[in-house]
Structures are given as structure tokens and as C-alpha cells.
Amino acid sequence: MPPAIPPGPFPDICAHMxxxxxxxxxxxxxxxxxxxxxxxxxxxxxxxxxxxLAAQTYINAAILLGIxxxxxxxxxMADDRLNPAYLSVAHDMMAAYFxxxxxxxxxxxxxxxxxxxxxxxxxxSYQGLxxxxxxxxxxxxxxxxxxxxxxxxxxxxxxVQQNSSAGRNAQIDLFEALRENYPVPxxxxxx
Numbered sequence: 001m002p003p004a005i006p007p008g009p010f011p012d013i014c015a016h017m018x019x020x021x022x023x024x025x026x027x028x029x030x031x032x033x034x035x036x037x038x039x040x041x042x043x044x045x046x047x048x049x050x051x052x053l054a055a056q057t058y059i060n061a062a063i064l065l066g067i068x069x070x071x072x073x074x075x076x077m078a079d080d081r082l083n084p085a086y087l088s089v090a091h092d093m094m095a096a097y098f099x100x101x102x103x104x105x106x107x108x109x110x111x112x113x114x115x116x117x118x119x120x121x122x123x124x125s126y127q128g129l130x131x132x133x134x135x136x137x138x139x140x141x142x143x144x145x146x147x148x149x150x151x152x153x154x155x156x157x158x159x160v161q162q163n164s165s166a167g168r169n170a171q172i173d174l175f176e177a178l179r180e181n182y183p184v185p186x187x188x189x190x191x
Contacts, residue, residue, distance in 0.1 A: 026096035027184040038126040039095045039133060046134055047084040047091050053138055054155040055080045057145045072153070075160035086162045087155070090174050094140070097182040098133050144181075151177050 021033035023040050030036065039046070055076045062073035084091075144151045154174040161167035 026092065027100055028187055029185075030096070030099065032099055035099065035126065035129060036095070039099075039130060040092070042130055043088060043091050044084040046130075046137065047082070047087045049134055050091070050137055050141060051082050051087060051155060051159055052080070053141050054152045055159060057141070057152055058156045061145070061149075072156050072160055076156060080159060082159045083162055086158050086167065086171060089171070090155075090178055093175070093178045093184075094137055094182060095133060096184045098136055100184045102136055103129070103132070148177070148181065151181070 022037050023033070025031070025033075026036070059073050059076055062070040067073070141152065151174065154170050154177060157170035158167055158174065161170060
């Protein structure tokens with residue numbers, strides 16, 4: 001008789017499943033447990049790309065506008081290192097939005113991905129979907145720099161003030177801004 005398999009992190013939810021997810025669903029019907037876990041496994045890499053693009057966009061804007069003494073841009077140029085934990089909730093919100101709204105609309109068959117009207121081949125694999133998510137996130141960030149620059153500034157404030165109350169306030173403000181612009185259905189609260 002084989003040894004008993006120890007219960008996963010969510011034994012009540014997933015006891016009947018062959019795959020034991022390591023993360024909780026983010027919205028009703030969030031059944032892509034394996035993809036959700038894969039995106040979370042690569043969260044730090046995605047956050048590095050995302051925060052790097054936001055920082056470079058902010059620095060370029062300060063240079064373009066001729067603002068020589070912008071303290072945020074100065075701090076970003078001096079040190080743009082980030083503990084990824086400070087953007088993990090924002091990453092997970094964007095990943096949930098991608099899985100819920102973007103991915104079903106852009107996958108057009110077993111090996112085609114359409115992003116912003118451009119068709120391209122993508123491997124129908126976890127790595128291919130990670131690449132699609134990262135490309136979408138970078139495109140959204142570039143759009144936000146124009147349409148909602150406050151979001152890019154909040155990411156940069158988190159980078160430069162990550163170990164302070166101002167950084168935590170920026171995290172809260174970023175959460176609210178992303179929730180407003182990238183909503184996903186919420187679970188109903190038990191009364």
C-alpha cells in the first residue's frame with residue numbers, strides 16, 4: 001500500500017483534484033490553478049520587468065520635461081532595486097485580470113496569440129502564456145504612462161520608498177488604482 005499523500009495547502013477546496021494548487025483562486029471561476037501557480041512562481045521575474053519599465057518610463061519623462069531635480073527620478077537613477085514583495089499584490093491583481101479578461105479574448109486557437117491587433121505565434125505552454133502575460137503587462141504599462149501616469153508614478157514611489165510608511169501608502173493607492181482600472185469579479189461575502 002503506497003504511503004498517504006499529505007494534504008496540500010487547501011485540502012478542503014481541492015481534496016478531489018489530481019493537481020493540488022498552491023494559491024487560492026482570485027475570482028469566481030478561477031479554475032486555471034496550474035497557470036495561476038506558474039505565474040506566481042515567476043512573479044519576481046515579471047515584477048523585475050514591470051518595475052524596470054516603470055522606472056525607465058518615469059526617468060525618461062523627467063528628462064523629456066526638463067525636470068532636473070525630480071527626487072523620484074534621482075532616486076531611481078541612483079538605485080532602482082526593489083524587494084518584489086512590495087509589488088506582489090499588484091502583480092497578482094494584474095495576473096488575475098489577464099487570466100479573467102485578456103487571455104480568453106486573445107487566444108485564437110492552439111498556437112496563435114493576438115495582442116493589440118498584432119497576431120503572433122506563441123507556444124501553447126506555460127512559458128508561452130507567461131510570455132504573453134509579460135508582454136501584455138509591458139504594453140499596459142506603456143499605455144498607462146500616457147492615460148493614467150499616476151499608476152506609473154505609484155510604482156516608482158514604491159520602488160524608492162519601499163521601506164517607509166510613504167511606500168506603504170503608495171502600495172495602498174496602487175491597489176486602489178489597479179482595482180478601479182482592472183476589475184475582476186469578487187467572491188460573495190458570507191453573512
